[in-house]
Amino acid sequence: MTSATETSAETRTTETRTERLAGLVQRRGSIVVLALVVLVSSVSFDSFATLDNARNIAIQSSFLAVVALGMTFVIISGGIDLSVGSVYALGGVLAAYGIQWGSLVGLALPLVVCGAIGLLNGVLVAYGRLAPFIVTLATLLGARGLLLAITDEGATTRLMPREDWLTHLGQGTFLGLGLPVWITLGLFAVGVVVLGRTRFGHATLAIGGSREAATLMGLPVARDTMLLYLGSGLLAGLAGTLAAAYSASGVTIVGEGLELDAIAAVVIGGTLLTGGVGTVGGTLAGVLLLRVIQNVINQVGTLSTHYQSVVSGAFLAVVVAVQAYLSRAHLRGRRR
Amino acid sequence: MTADPRAEPRTGRLTAWLRDNGVYAAVAVLVGYNLLFSANFATWGNLGTQVVQVAPVLIVALGMALVIGTEGVDLSVGSVMAVAAAILPLYLGYGFVPAVGLALVAGALCGALNGTLVAVVGIQPIVATLALLVGGRGLALVFADGQLTDIRNDDLLALGSGELLGIPTIGWIAAVLAVAVWLVVRYTTFGRQLVAVGGNRSASALAGLPVRRVLLTTYVISGVLAAVAGILATARLTASDPSAIGTLYELSAITAVVVGGTPLSGGRVRILGTVAGAVLMQLITATLIKHNLPDSTAQIVQAAIILVAVHLQRGSR
Secondary structure, three states, X not given: OHHHHHHHHHOOOOOOHHHHHHHHHHHHHHHHHXXXXXXXXXXXXXXXXXXXXXXXXXXXXXXXXXXXXXXXXXXXXOOOOOOHXXXXXXXXXXXXXHHHHOHHHHHHHHHHHHHHHHHHHHHHHHOOOOOHHHHHHHHHHHHHHHHHHHOOOOOOOOEOOOOOHHHHHHHOEEOOEEHHHHHHHHHHHHHHHHHHHOHHHHHHHHHHHOHHHHHHOOOOHHHHHHHHHHHHHHXXXXXXXXXXXXHOEOOOOOOOOHHHHHHHHHHHOOOOOOOOOOOHHHHHHHHHHHHHHHHHHHHHOOOOOOHHHHHHHHHHHHHHHHHHHHHHHHHHHHHO | OOOOHHHOOOOOHHHHHHHHHHHHHHHHHHHHHHHHHOOOOOOHHHHHHHHHHHHHHHHHHHHHHHHHHOOOOOOOHHHHHHHHHHHHHHHHHHOHHHHHHHHHHXXXXXXXXXXXXXXXXXXXXXXXXXXXXXXXXXXXXXXHOOOOEEOOOHHHHHHHHXXXXXXXXXXXXXXXXXXXXXXXXXXXHHHHHHHHHXXXXXXXXXXXXXXXXXXXXXXXXXXXXXXXXXXXXXXXXXXXXXXXXXXXXXXXXXXXXXXXXXXXXXXXXXXXXXHXXXXXXXXXXXXXXXXXXXXXXXXXXHHHHHHHHHHHHHHHX
């Protein structure tokens, strides 16, 4: 126990090369693996490295990416949001439901309702001091119930008019890429700035590192925690709206298990579930990696699509095992 | 099972009582309500249906209660059910016992994988079991080639639809397992070690408890119980349907455990409460259906009940 106090002063200056490498792999590993997978797939499959396929992957990734962006912030703060899959589905259904009163209502309704669910999560977690896992589990059920209530128990699928500008937001393209892809890129740019350059982003990292310490530092812990869940709800609702616009219908059966994909993408992207460490860019790489693997398995053709989830699951297990090993190596280095 | 005295100042006596006994009271109220206002509630036929419907969730929830008692969670249970269900028809040709045995072994292996990732590698339980939740379902579909297979084995079918003394066999199995798990938690060294590890892992390690072995065993038990639930659900359905079986069971099981008064923070396992929690959720759904209220209402009501339950538990940390 005494050695810890002796060495604590010099830890910052004596990072060895292995330690730095471990930290680097932790933060940037997902991008390297993504590059490798893309490279190997491009060489192996003629139909992989085509413009059409790239567009395809980009649009398929965009909806998950928007959800995962909110999840990244929540997980960095040491929390978790299991409700996003239901909220995503609810957002899409509400957009198709609200558009009968005009495009603006079609966009505003999902954002208001999904924002309200996020706010409820946030208030219960931040001010009620309830466990995020169980609070968002309850709202997962509640949001799914709300969805069923406005779709005649899931029997009604409302269509969105093709010529509407809200539908165009999902289906339109700009410079060859779908509008949802541009919106996603814009949101991630904002996310990078918010996490790295704003008081709120730094507070998020501090809360995830140690809630007690953040409170003692005088940070508005409860308020910021509430805002994180509000943001996650809003982003999930927006992603659902975009997905509904893309398919021009409020599909009721989407989003089941999406929270797990989002968590997987965030974790693969190098964000630690224990909080306090994470990057927005890593999450984007994590999302792309999941979707590229899915795409590659479809390309192989002989493999049944069921292998997709086997590979994703195995990949997730390997990534977190490596992460656990690396962070332990990191700690060992610091104790020396 | 008295409340922690330190919690008394924060929560009133009523809150404390509700926290410890609320789930039993709620079950009693719902049973009373149904006896008075629901036609055909107190018939053997209806009670048998309720028992059969609650049994698989209850069996999964027993394992979940143990895992949550170690301050963990097992998200993979639904997929493990699917793996067990997918293995059954592959080996039923060799007979009932080898097929069921192999399905149980598969469940144990799934649990061992979770346990290894949590106890040896040191990954948070949510992610470790998330990996198997995603991968397990895919594996089950690969085993079954994505197909639904009819079950024609008489022994297995008898397991699903048989009765003993007027009570469905599935109900007996669930009851026996519940008693067994309760005895394990209450009277065995392993049970006490499990609660100690959940209460304070590092203190348990310093006290010389085999922390890793306890965690590993707990996840294996959860995997085996999920496999049992998968086998029973398959027998009941008379078909192996790996794409649908056990979906969202992790949520139902966690709900039953939490509503039953086992705190997510670990260090306490309430098996009787878990049984009551599973029964309560089933009764709520059944009551709403009896009154022609749709599924959507049932889900919103369940959400509200979970929030009330965790709110009551807040003081018990």
